[in-house]
Amino acid sequence: xxxxxxxxxxxxxxxxxxxxxxxxxxxxxxxxxxxxxxxxxxxxxxxxxxxxxxxxxxxxxxxxxxxxxxxxxxxxxxxxxxxxxxxxxxxxxxxxxxxxxxxxxxxxxxxxxxxxxxxxxxxxxxxxxxxxxxxxxxxxxxxxxxxxxxxxxxxxxxxxxxxxxxxxxxxxxxxxxxxxxxxxxxxxxxxxxxxxxxxxxxxxxxxxxxxxxxxxxxxxxxxxxxxxxxxxxxxxxxxxxxxxxxxxxxxxxxxxxx
Amino acid sequence: xxxxxxxxxxxxxxxxxxxxxxxxxxxxxxxxxxxxxxxxxxxxxxxxxxxxxxxxxxxxxxxxxxxxxxxxxxxxxxxxxxxxxxxxxxxxxxxxxxxxxxxxxxxxxxxxxxxxxxxxxxxxxxxxxxxxxxxxxxxxxxxxxxxxxxxxxxxxxxxxxxxxxxxxxxxxxxxxxxxxxxxxxxxxxxxxxxxxxxxxxxxxxxxxxxxxxxxxxxxxxxxxxxxxx
Numbered sequence: 001x002x003x004x005x006x007x008x009x010x011x012x013x014x015x016x017x018x019x020x021x022x023x024x025x026x027x028x029x030x031x032x033x034x035x036x037x038x039x040x041x042x043x044x045x046x047x048x049x050x051x052x053x054x055x056x057x058x059x060x061x062x063x064x065x066x067x068x069x070x071x072x073x074x075x076x077x078x079x080x081x082x083x084x085x086x087x088x089x090x091x092x093x094x095x096x097x098x099x100x101x102x103x104x105x106x107x108x109x110x111x112x113x114x115x116x117x118x119x120x121x122x123x124x125x126x127x128x129x130x131x132x133x134x135x136x137x138x139x140x141x142x143x144x145x146x147x148x149x150x151x152x153x154x155x156x157x158x159x160x161x162x163x164x165x166x167x168x169x170x171x172x173x174x175x176x177x178x179x180x181x182x183x184x185x186x187x188x189x190x191x192x193x194x195x196x197x198x199x200x201x202x203x204x205x206x207x208x209x210x211x212x213x214x215x216x217x218x219x220x221x222x223x224x225x226x227x228x229x230x231x232x233x234x235x236x237x238x239x240x241x242x243x244x245x246x247x248x249x250x251x252x253x254x255x256x257x258x
Numbered sequence: 259x260x261x262x263x264x265x266x267x268x269x270x271x272x273x274x275x276x277x278x279x280x281x282x283x284x285x286x287x288x289x290x291x292x293x294x295x296x297x298x299x300x301x302x303x304x305x306x307x308x309x310x311x312x313x314x315x316x317x318x319x320x321x322x323x324x325x326x327x328x329x330x331x332x333x334x335x336x337x338x339x340x341x342x343x344x345x346x347x348x349x350x351x352x353x354x355x356x357x358x359x360x361x362x363x364x365x366x367x368x369x370x371x372x373x374x375x376x377x378x379x380x381x382x383x384x385x386x387x388x389x390x391x392x393x394x395x396x397x398x399x400x401x402x403x404x405x406x407x408x409x410x411x412x413x414x415x416x417x418x419x420x421x422x423x424x425x426x427x428x429x430x431x432x433x434x435x436x437x438x439x440x441x442x443x444x445x446x447x448x449x450x451x452x453x454x455x456x457x458x459x460x461x462x463x464x465x466x467x468x469x470x471x472x473x474x475x476x477x478x479x480x481x482x483x484x485x486x487x
Contacts, residue, residue, distance in 0.1 A: 001364070002262070002264070003366050003367055003370055004264050005367075006273060006274055006368035006370075007264055007275075007277060007279055007280060007365070007371075008368075008370050008371045008374070009371070010274075010371075011278050011279065011280070011283060011367055011368045011370075011371030011372070012363070012371045012374060012375060014280070014283050014284070014287060014371075015342070015346065015371060015372060015375055016375070017287065018287045018290065018291075018342055018346055019338050019339060019342040021290070021291045022290060022291070022294060022338065022341065022342050022345065023286065023338040023342075025291055025294040025295045025298055026290075026294035026298065026314065026318065026341075027337055027338055027341060029298040029301055030298070030311075030314055030315055030318045031318070031334070031337075032303075033301050033302070033303050033311070033315070034315060034318075034319065036303040037303050037304070037305065040303065040304070040305075041305075061331045079383075082378045094366070096374070152472060257360075
């Protein structure tokens with residue numbers, strides 16, 4: 001256990017050299033590297049923080065925007081719904097109106113057609129009945145239809161009840177007009193004289209009688225004295241038939257059944 | 259039996275003799291410098307670093323943390339001195355397991371040299387920190403009567419530092435040598451392992467004590483100033 005002072009001094013120098021060497025090659029570069037890395041990490045952290053803040057701000061912004069969008073969407077939706085409802089109502093009203101119009105038009109048409117049909121029918125039936133009656137009367141009693149009509153009219157004139165007669169007479173006194181016989185067909189002179197005689201005998205004696213032809217009477221004769229009237233007319237029968245047909249038509253073509 | 263590497267002389271020139279202590283010290287120095295240079299040559303400042311760089315960074319930052327803990331001061335100023343003490347003693351002791359190698363720390367000359375360095379560093383750091391007048395005033399505190407005792411304490415702790423390291427390392431070598439002659443196979447291996455442990459512990463103790471002495475010289479009023487860091 002001895003101390004070699006020369007070795008000691010050499011070792012001191014060696015140690016100091018080693019301190020310098022390690023400072024030069026180890027401590028300084030390591031410290032610098034670590035500092036730089038630390039700084040780098042700090043920078044990155046700062047950067048990350050800044051980015052996070054930015055991202056948060058952006059998120060907030062978009063959230064607000066999203067809420068706003070949702071709000072606007074709801075508003076638009078509500079408005080649109082209201083508008084659609086309004087339009088629906090309007091369209092329904094229009095459709096109803098249209099339907100009512102169409103129905104009215106259709107009903108008018110039906111009515112017109114019915115009237116036309118009835119009119120046609122009436123004429124045809126009247127003609128047919130007239131023909132049939134004429135033929136039947138001719139065949140059965142060898143009688144003329146017009147003759148029979150005149151006969152029937154005189155019969156009616158004869159069998160007039162008192163009230164009707166008084167009514168006709170009353171109107172004749174007031175006006176002092178001639179009695180008018182209108183018929184659907186031309187009356188021959190025999191018939192005319194029979195009629196004039198019957199009027200003179202059973203209604204008003206000596207009254208002037210005028211004859212005229214009116215086709216709308218449909219095979220019949222009408223006597224007009226002042227405002228009183230007496231007639232025998234096939235149209236009356238036809239009117240009954242017409243009424244009957246009309247009733248049948250109404251019951252089969254009523255809108256409820258269509 | 260050769261106890262001290264000082265006794266192995268390779269070359270002599272006048273009073274100077276190139277003995278094993280100096281040669282092995284050079285080897286340790288070259289090894290440390292070479293490793294540092296090789297690793298630091300490809301230094302990375304990014305987050306991806308090589309294993310060797312990572313090892314050196316852990317080592318350096320560990321030493322810094324220890325200095326900070328012991329000295330309660332900013333470690334950068336003391337790092338070269340304390341760090342080199344630790345690294346030199348540690349590497350010199352670890353290499354002891356290589357056959358034919360003799361740790362320079364097993365020589366009292368080396369440990370004395372290191373202790374003298376600490377002995378010189380303590381007042382130097384103290385004066386650098388507080389100025390010469392303030393520093394020297396510590397020797398006459400609390401009274402001037404304490405001056406001789408303070409000086410004796412300073413010297414004795416330096417000697418203790420030197421002898422502790424020398425004794426531990428030398429004894430390890432001696433114990434291995436003795437056991438080799440008694441039980442040649444198993445025990446020397448265990449003792450070598452133990453030697454590695456004591457070698458590391460001694461390096462740690464030497465460096466820490468050096469730091470404690472320096473801190474004592476500079477920390478008369480550092481408690482308040484340290485809080486700045």
